[in-house]
Amino acid sequence: MASSLTKDSASIPGDEKTFFGHPRGLATLFMTEMWERFSYYGMRALLPLYLVAPGGLHMSAATATAIYSVYLSLVYLLALPGGWFADRVLGPRKTVAVAGAVIMLGHLTLALPTSGTFFAGLGLVAIGSGLLKANISTMVGHLYNGPDDPRRDGGFTIFYVGINLGAFAAPLIIGTVGESVNWHLGFALAALGMGLGLAQFLLGSRHLSSRSDIVPTPMTAEEKTSTLRKGLLWLAVAAVFYGIVGFSGVYTLNWLLVPLTIAGLVIPVWVIARIKRDKSLDRVEQSKMTAYIWFFVAAAIFWMIYDQGGSTLSLFADESAKNTVFGWEFPVSWYQSVNPVMIMAFAPVFAWLWLALNRRGKEPSTIVKFASGLVLVGASFFLFLAPLSIAEGGHKAAAMWLVAIYFVQTVGELLVSPVGLSVTTKMAPVKYASQMMGVWFLAVTAGDATTGLLSIAGVNLDKMGIVGLEATLAVVAGIAVWMYRKKVKELMGDVR
Structure with missing residues (x-):
């Protein structure tokens, strides 16, 4: 699909193909983001409707709005540690690949015909979106020769079109299937969209800048051990706390x-x-x-x-x-x-x-x-x-x-x-x-x-x-x- 959108350009020497005059890697990131936004906005369009529907979770409008709002806030909140994770651990390219897999797994979990796994699926989508959001934009910047490259602003504009194409198509396709056929099938289509985006990213990653593989400020072994220890400690505290609350019957x-x-x-x-x-x-x-x-x-x-x-x-x-x-x-x-x-x-x-x-x-x-x-x-x-x-x-x-x-x-x-x-x-x-x-x-x-x-x-x-x-x-x-x-x-x- 990406190759059909490419064309030769005199702005880059040699026979290298470009994407509307921009580096070929922009096609990879454009399509990846388009499919990721397709999955995200499709699920988002269904979410509040599914939460209140008699055939869904049949919650009140207030509870549905609270869940929806908390979910959105988490997606943007997790963008900050998502950027840190790429800077200190995996680098942008590997982080985006992991993010795509986590998002797809989250949508598949939402597609399961059981309410018991619903919030786990929602959490996975939020985590994956946080990992992806800042880093894929960073990789767009890596395609150009610094902030003074005359093609840079145009490249981000094209990338922005990909975001809105996915956001436009998602409710029309995923929303229709979810509302008219089956809610969980709609969530499954969101998983398919992210799967296509992930496949596009993995197949086209050879066109990305080598800078996207670099971990800018890698953690030392001591820092990794300390961070892992603290993370596991907080996870254990949360598990014990919610275990006590759950077993006490007041949850x-x-x-x-x-x-x-x-x-x-x-x-x-x-x-x-x-x-x-x-x-x-x-x-x-x-x-x-x-x-x-x-x-x-x-x-x-x-x-x-x-x-x-x-x-x-x-x-x-x-x-x-x-x-x-x-x-x-x-x-x-x-x-x-x-x-x-x-x-x-x-x-x-x-x-x-x-x-x-x-x-x-x-x-x-x-x-x-x-x-x-x-x-x-x-x-x-x-x-x-x-x-x-x-x-x-x-x-x-x-x-x-x-x-x-x-x-x-x-x-x-x-x-x-x-x-x-x-x-x-x-x-x-x-x-x-x-x-x-x-x-x-x-x-x-x-x-x-x-x-x-x-x-x-x-x-x-x-x-x-x-x-x-x-x-x-x-x-x-x-x-x-x-x-x-x-x-x-x-x-x-x-x-x-």
């Missing part, structure tokens, strides 16, 4: 969800505080980290609302929406394809718009883009009040209400997500340059963990009062960021 799902949710809130704060308090950072780096906290908090609020598109909005659609187009009914999971197709349609438009405004000296600053993204995600939940009101009146809300909400959120995402990735690399202290991308992912962890904690506390996130409160929080936060934009710009120094 409920909250004994698992609450600690994971708290970790999702505490660890991001601890990581940011540790970097901020590092006395080896110079005055400029300290100032930039102070500014970065504004972006981090703003992003956490944004993702808290945005990621409910797969839980709160999806469960509302399942219960209270008229999921039809011109009289034709479609599966609820198909809503999850709206965002990626809009991303592919509008991302080039936004890229062109920023360049056009920049040439005129009118491009909004990073902080203004962030403030606008927060206001938009808040506006999407104000828009959500309309279908909620329709449903409370005893009627089914039209599908276009939900499409409109996803559209507004997508525009907000384009103002926050790519901008946040860029500003993270620009503002990272030299000492933490390789870790800051993991820190950015922790903003997603904090946002989703907040949603999980609210759900565990029994808050009904699909009630008009709560939705209006979340919408107001985002809009007020966006206005606050905009009002303090000059102060934040000063703290950012030479970064724009």
Whole structure:
């Protein structure tokens, strides 16, 4: 499949084939990520629906939202140790291969027709996704001759298309099979997708950079022994604790969800505080980290609302929406394809718009883009009040209400997500340059963990009062960021 997409290019000497003018290894990573995202977003589209379905686990909407949110927070939380594992133990290439196998095993476990192994499967997918997320992007960077290679930005753009192609196709295929045929068969299709991605990666790995095999800072034998000992000790403590809780008969799902949710809130704060308090950072780096906290908090609020598109909005659609187009009914999971197709349609438009405004000296600053993204995600939940009101009146809300909400959120995402990735690399202290991308992912962890904690506390996130409160929080936060934009710009120094 990859070879059919390659072509000769004069930009690289000799007869070596390229992938749209880029190194051949980009085809391998493009296809691997596309299939991995296919498996991930397919399972994610099914997850909350399966949790509440009578033919699934038949849980309450609040419990399903809590599980979904904790799962998402774990995926992004584990990206940080995933990067560390590649840097210290296996190197990016071997880590991604292991990650693919773990993800596939997780999906296969979810495909088993028994509820007893469900959370084990979910945990395996989270661990594998954490191992893969940061490292496959690192390998894309390895294909180019440093940050000044003129093809580098284009390569990441092509790679991003692969992400959204997989995310777009997954709900249409896996969602349809899971909802209409059999839930576990849907999860099995997710395993097949990851299997195809892993096979593609192993077969095409010869085209990857040799740098992807290198372990940048390998652990000494003593460090390995010490780390293994500490890991086994904590594992034993957890096993003994949950064994006692289980045998005492007081165990409920909250004994698992609450600690994971708290970790999702505490660890991001601890990581940011540790970097901020590092006395080896110079005055400029300290100032930039102070500014970065504004972006981090703003992003956490944004993702808290945005990621409910797969839980709160999806469960509302399942219960209270008229999921039809011109009289034709479609599966609820198909809503999850709206965002990626809009991303592919509008991302080039936004890229062109920023360049056009920049040439005129009118491009909004990073902080203004962030403030606008927060206001938009808040506006999407104000828009959500309309279908909620329709449903409370005893009627089914039209599908276009939900499409409109996803559209507004997508525009907000384009103002926050790519901008946040860029500003993270620009503002990272030299000492933490390789870790800051993991820190950015922790903003997603904090946002989703907040949603999980609210759900565990029994808050009904699909009630008009709560939705209006979340919408107001985002809009007020966006206005606050905009009002303090000059102060934040000063703290950012030479970064724009």
